[in-house]
Amino acid sequence: MSEDRTTRTAVRTITDLARLAGVSPGTVSRALAGKSLVNAKTREKIEAIAREHGFRPNQMASGLRRQKTGVIGVAIPLGHDVRQQISDTFFMTLLGHLADELTLEGYDLMLRRVVPEDDADWLDRFIGSGMIDGVIVIGQSDQFARIEDVADGYLPMVVWGNHQQGQRHCVVGTDSRLGGRMAAERLIAAGARRIAFVGDTTPIEFAARFAGAEDVAQRMGADIVALPTHLSPDRASDEIARHLAAADGRIDGIFAATDTLAALCLTALRERGIAVPEAVRLVGFDDLPIASQTVPPLTTVRQDIAAGARGMVQLLLRRLAGEETESLVLPPQLVIRQSS
Amino acid sequence: MSEDRTTRTAVRTITDLARLAGVSPGTVSRALAGKSLVNAKTREKIEAIAREHGFRPNQMASGLRRQKTGVIGVAIPLGHDVRQQISDTFFMTLLGHLADELTLEGYDLMLRRVVPEDDADWLDRFIGSGMIDGVIVIGQSDQFARIEDVADGYLPMVVWGNHQQGQRHCVVGTDSRLGGRMAAERLIAAGARRIAFVGDTTPIEFAARFAGAEDVAQRMGADIVALPTHLSPDRASDEIARHLAAADGRIDGIFAATDTLAALCLTALRERGIAVPEAVRLVGFDDLPIASQTVPPLTTVRQDIAAGARGMVQLLLRRLAGEETESLVLPPQLVIRQSS
DNA sequence: AGGAAAACTGCAATCGTTTGCAAATCGTGT
DNA sequence: ACACGATTTGCAAACGATTGCAGTTTTCCT
Numbered sequence: 001m002s003e004d005r006t007t008r009t010a011v012r013t014i015t016d017l018a019r020l021a022g023v024s025p026g027t028v029s030r031a032l033a034g035k036s037l038v039n040a041k042t043r044e045k046i047e048a049i050a051r052e053h054g055f056r057p058n059q060m061a062s063g064l065r066r067q068k069t070g071v072i073g074v075a076i077p078l079g080h081d082v083r084q085q086i087s088d089t090f091f092m093t094l095l096g097h098l099a100d101e102l103t104l105e106g107y108d109l110m111l112r113r114v115v116p117e118d119d120a121d122w123l124d125r126f127i128g129s130g131m132i133d134g135v136i137v138i139g140q141s142d143q144f145a146r147i148e149d150v151a152d153g154y155l156p157m158v159v160w161g162n163h164q165q166g167q168r169h170c171v172v173g174t175d176s177r178l179g180g181r182m183a184a185e186r187l188i189a190a191g192a193r194r195i196a197f198v199g200d201t202t203p204i205e206f207a208a209r210f211a212g213a214e215d216v217a218q219r220m221g222a223d224i225v226a227l228p229t230h231l232s233p234d235r236a237s238d239e240i241a242r243h244l245a246a247a248d249g250r251i252d253g254i255f256a257a258t259d260t261l262a263a264l265c266l267t268a269l270r271e272r273g274i275a276v277p278e279a280v281r282l283v284g285f286d287d288l289p290i291a292s293q294t295v296p297p298l299t300t301v302r303q304d305i306a307a308g309a310r311g312m313v314q315l316l317l318r319r320l321a322g323e324e325t326e327s328l329v330l331p332p333q334l335v336i337r338q339s340s
Numbered sequence: 341m342s343e344d345r346t347t348r349t350a351v352r353t354i355t356d357l358a359r360l361a362g363v364s365p366g367t368v369s370r371a372l373a374g375k376s377l378v379n380a381k382t383r384e385k386i387e388a389i390a391r392e393h394g395f396r397p398n399q400m401a402s403g404l405r406r407q408k409t410g411v412i413g414v415a416i417p418l419g420h421d422v423r424q425q426i427s428d429t430f431f432m433t434l435l436g437h438l439a440d441e442l443t444l445e446g447y448d449l450m451l452r453r454v455v456p457e458d459d460a461d462w463l464d465r466f467i468g469s470g471m472i473d474g475v476i477v478i479g480q481s482d483q484f485a486r487i488e489d490v491a492d493g494y495l496p497m498v499v500w501g502n503h504q505q506g507q508r509h510c511v512v513g514t515d516s517r518l519g520g521r522m523a524a525e526r527l528i529a530a531g532a533r534r535i536a537f538v539g540d541t542t543p544i545e546f547a548a549r550f551a552g553a554e555d556v557a558q559r560m561g562a563d564i565v566a567l568p569t570h571l572s573p574d575r576a577s578d579e580i581a582r583h584l585a586a587a588d589g590r591i592d593g594i595f596a597a598t599d600t601l602a603a604l605c606l607t608a609l610r611e612r613g614i615a616v617p618e619a620v621r622l623v624g625f626d627d628l629p630i631a632s633q634t635v636p637p638l639t640t641v642r643q644d645i646a647a648g649a650r651g652m653v654q655l656l657l658r659r660l661a662g663e664e665t666e667s668l669v670l671p672p673q674l675v676i677r678q679s680s
Numbered sequence: 681a682g683g684a685a686a687a688c689t690g691c692a693a694t695c696g697t698t699t700g701c702a703a704a705t706c707g708t709g710t
Numbered sequence: 711a712c713a714c715g716a717t718t719t720g721c722a723a724a725c726g727a728t729t730g731c732a733g734t735t736t737t738c739c740t
Contacts, residue, residue, distance in 0.1 A: 013696055024720045029698055039718055054461070058470035060409060061696035064400045064725050071450070071471075092432035099453045108471070110411070111449045113439045121394070130398035130726085131411075131448070233629055263633050270635070289573055293603050295610070295635045353726055364690045369728055379688060401726035404695045470696085 011053040021046050032057060071108045072316065073132035074098060075123065078115050079141040079203060088231065089260060089288050090305070091138055094160065097309030098136060105313060107133075116143050123150050127157075134316050136160070140171075140204055155324070158316045160308065162205040163327050170319065172312045172328045176205045179301040179332035180212020183255045183283040186299060188220050190281040190340040192253025195224040198240060198265055199257025200231060206257045209285060213255050222253075229261060236261055240268045252280055253340070259284040259291045259300055266294050266339070281340030296338035304330055351393040361386050372397060411448045412656065413472035414438060415463065418455050419481040419543065428571065429600060429628050430645070431478055434500065437649030438476060445653060447473075456483050463490050467497075474656050476500070480511075480544055495664070498656045500648065502545040503667050510659065512652045512668045516545045519641040519672035520552020523595045523623040526639060528560050530621040530680040532593025535564040538580060538605055539597025540571060546597045549625060553595050562593075569601060576601055580608045592620055593680070599624040599631045599640055606634050606679070621680030636678035644670055 011017050014032075018025040023042060031038045031046040038046075049055070063069040076091060095111070102109050110132055114122040123146060127135055134156030140147060144167075147159060151169035159171045187195055195217060201207045210226055217224040227243040229236050240261070244251075256262035262284030269276055276282050276296060284291055287302035311328045318325050351357050354372075358365040363382060371378045371386040378386075389395070403409040416431060435451070442449050450472055454462040463486060467475055474496030480487060484507075487499060491509035499511045527535055535557060541547045550566055557564040567583040569576050580601070584591075596602035602624030609616055616622050616636060624631055627642035651668045658665050 014698095015696075025697075026699075026721075027719060029696095030719090033698085037718065042718080054464055054468065056465060056468035056470070058404075058696050060400055060404045060470045061725090062698075064398075064404055064727095065696080065698045067725070069400065074451075089429065089432075092429075092436065096432065096453075099451055103453055109451045111414075111435075111439055111451050113436075113443055124394055125396060128394065128396035130396075130400045260629075267633055289600075290630055290633075293607055293630070294633070354728095355726075365727075366691075366729075367689055370689090373728085377688065382688080398726050401695090402728075404697090405726080405728045407695070 011049070011055050014057055017046065017049055017053070017055055020049050029057070068133050069131055070106065071110050071132045072102055073110045073112060073126050073135040074138060075112050075114055075126055075135060076138045077122070077141040077143050078113060089290070090258070090286050090303075093288070093305050094138060094309055097306050098138075098312065101309050101313040105317060116141065116146070123147065127154055134158075134320050136312055136316060142202060142204075144204060155322070156316060156319045158312045158319065160312060162208050163329050164204075167327075170315055170325055170327050172308055172315060172330070173205065174303040174308070174330045174332045176208035176332075177212035177215070179285060179303075180209035180214075180255070181216045182212075182332060182334045183209070183285065183301050184213035184216035184222075184224070185220075186283055186334060186336070187253040187255060187281050187340055188216065188222050190253070190277060192281045192340070193222050194251050195222055195253040195255060196243070196247060196251045197224060197226045197255050197257070198229050198243065198261050199226075200228060201226050209255075209257055224255075229257075231258065231261065233260065233264065236264050237268070240264050241271070244268055244272055244274075254280060254282045256282065256284045259286045259288040259298060262298050262300065262339070263290050263294050266298075277338065277340045283340050287335050291335070292337065294339070299337045299340045300335050302333040302335045304333070351389070351395050354397055357386065357389055357393070357395055360389050369397075408473050409471055410446065411450050411472045412442055413450045413452060413466050413475040414478060415452050415454055415466055415475060416478045417462070417481040417483050418453060429630070430598070430626050430643075433628070433645050434478060434649055437646050438478075438652065441649050441653040445657060456481065456486070463487065467494055474498075474660050476652055476656060482542065482544075484544060495662070496656060496659045498652045498659065500652060502548050503669050504544075507667075510655055510665055510667050512648055512655065512670070513545065514643040514648070514670045514672045516548035516672075517552035517555070519625060519643075520549035520554075520595070521556045522552075522672060522674045523549070523625065523641050524553035524556035524562070524564070525560075526623055526674060526676070527593040527595060527621050527680055528556065528562050530593070530617060532621045532680070533562045534591050535562055535593040535595060536583070536587060536591045537564060537566045537595050537597070538569050538583065538601050539566075540568060541566050549595075549597055564595075569597075571598065571601065573600065573604065576604050577608070580604050581611070584608055584612055584614075594620060594622045596622065596624045599626045599628040599638060602638050602640065602679070603630055603634050606638075617678065617680045623680050627675050631675070632677065634679070639677045639680045640675050642673040642675045644673070 014028045015025045018028045027038060028046055031043040099109050112126055116122055137159040140161035147169050159169055161171050161173050162176050163171050197210045197213055199206050201210050214224055229239045254265055256265050262282055265282060269280060274280050284298045284300035287300045291298040291300045307330060315325045354368045355365045358368045367378060368386055371383040439449050452466055456462055477499040480501035487509050499509055501511050501513050502516055503511050537550045537553060539546050541550050554564055569579045594605055596605050602622055605622060609620060614620050624638045624640035627640045631638040631640045647670060655665045
């Protein structure tokens with residue numbers, strides 16, 4: 001046991017191991033890397049010693065030499081709502097799936113939360129660090145322009161977010177505008193004529209959701225207004241309450257930018273004694289777990305998060321291989337429950 | 341613009357930059373590292389060139405030479421409920437706060453999701469990779485023994501989870517047993533006499549929550565049973581429904597291991613037409629955002645996630661500095677709402 | 681002006697692994 | 711016994727940044 005420990009600590013480098021095995025470091029490297037050039041018996045012996053001593057080649061050294069690290073960077077740019085987004089259920093779920101997919105492909109994940117306002121060249125810094133082979137950006141926030149800039153000179157990058165005509169960076173995301181249309185159509189079909197959009201329209205994907213809803217409202221002759229609301233639950237609660245008070249009775253449908261916001265709307269509506277869906281119809285977005293657990297359960301526009309994560313990783317892999325891939329736009333899906 | 345780009349690509353290494361600045365690589369290194377030994381004018385010139393070309397020293401090379409990487413590994417061991425935990429709200433929130441705290445301290449975060457069953461020495465592998473300066477393990481899952489083993493020979497590790505008498509690894513976590521006691525006390529104070537614990541008692545922290553509740557039940561002469569339930573929402577729903585059906589009317593209080601489970605209980609109870617808190621009192625655990633949004637809002641045992649994250653990072657920093665720190669046990673807090 | 685101390689800078693080795701190239705070993709057919 | 715491919719191995723130069731040590735320049739004092 002104790003001699004096991006002493007011998008164990010002795011083998012720290014490939015050279016130590018080589019000495020033990022009576023071969024050169026090069027051979028050890030080749031054996032451990034599974035190259036075909038090394039004799040079967042030699043390889044076995046080396047592997048045995050490696051196993052016995054729990055030896056792992058140093059990834060830093062390996063990465064330096066091979067000029068690739070086996071690490072993918074995942075950046076979460078936080079806009080104004082700093083505190084919020086990192087714990088935003090949607091992004092976190094996406095992150096979880098990304099971790100799964102990347103692990104599956106043999107990559108590690110380096111997570112970086114960035115505040116673009118404090119740190120103008122967050123993206124260049126991340127990429128230029130030499131620590132990552134490629135980067136996934138979760139959410140464009142208000143950084144569209146900067147991402148476009150970088151995309152011109154750096155291939156292995158995939159972004160979660162909204163697709164715009166003619167953009168140059170590779171993006172994966174739900175068709176927000178279509179989703180917005182679906183939401184508005186449902187609200188109107190359920191009898192709404194005076195619709196409020198609850199959410200922040202600054203981030204590009206939310207703007208698209210609103211725009212989609214506007215399309216439909218205009219076409220079907222319904223009213224729609226945006227009620228600017230932050231995404232962080234603590235601030236949103238008050239804002240929603242204020243919105244409802246201000247709009248007092250003049251609203252018969254709400255399209256919430258997010259299920260989280262929709263749930264808060266539900267609470268606020270209940271507090272004011274407004275019946276859902278009878279007096280006000282409500283549609284959310286995302287289909288987070290919470291959507292099915294509210295009272296009444298939320299009608300919402302579903303985003304397929306798992307498919308999104310898989311898509312991002314697959315596209316990134318192809319870009320790592322040098323291919324210039326197209327963007328991937330996923331179809332949203334209306335999930336009808338009882339809030340409208 | 342285009343010459344900007346060509347010159348930009350020219351400066352990839354510290355040596356390139358040195359050539360441009362007319363000094364030696366060593367000087368550039370010192371200047372960029374902010375050492376005092378370099379002349380003010382020289383430093384300025386070097387910094388100017390670096391800024392102009394967007395140069396960043398390669399972290400891999402730096403890490404190799406300095407034998408430290410500036411990266412902290414965060415491992416999330418997934419037990420039987422593989423699919424669940426990575427998107428578990430509690431862990432994800434903790435992860436978010438960890439990212440914040442680590443960023444604040446100048447560290448990057450490498451996230452690794454591990455399935456201990458498939459990969460026996462996940463922890464050694466992570467540590468031995470040479471990519472991380474220290475490791476934070478989120479949740480002990482069923483890996484207590486393995487973590488103890490590693491802790492003997494590796495200082496910079498902090499684990500989120502339950503503290504046990506005499507354990508050797510540094511852990512940060514809420515006093516689950518105390519939390520369990522609080523929950524049971526509240527249930528009994530609210531009139532419950534036949535309590536059910538909904539959750540999986542295999543993971544050590546849940547076992548402690550149950551044990552705490554048992555303490556109180558026994559002392560106060562109430563009944564308590566554990567109803568084994570998986571944590572993933574899809575499986576849990578059915579299981580809870582089945583539990584309720586089986587227990588039909590013989591239960592007047594539920595202690596859910598998690599707010600997520602509590603919310604599901606609420607839904608299931610409503611479906612069976614059981615009034616909360618009148619017929620059945622309900623207490624959750626964690627105080628996740630969802631707790632305040634259910635109908636009725638959940639009485640729950642609050643864990644201070646932000647404090648936990650901060651504590652873990654601070655302890656890890658001290659351990660990185662060579663100090664053998666104690667564990668940190670945080671006090672839970674009963675938040676009384678309307679479900680009991 | 682001369683000289684010693686102080687302030688900078690350059691040299692070259694080093695971190696641990698990979699890999700092109702050359703050398704060594706093996707097997708086999710004559 | 712020898713030659714000739716085919717396999718295996720070893721050698722040594724990278725990868726890019728850091729740092730102890732030694733050398734150079736500057737500063738300052740008499």
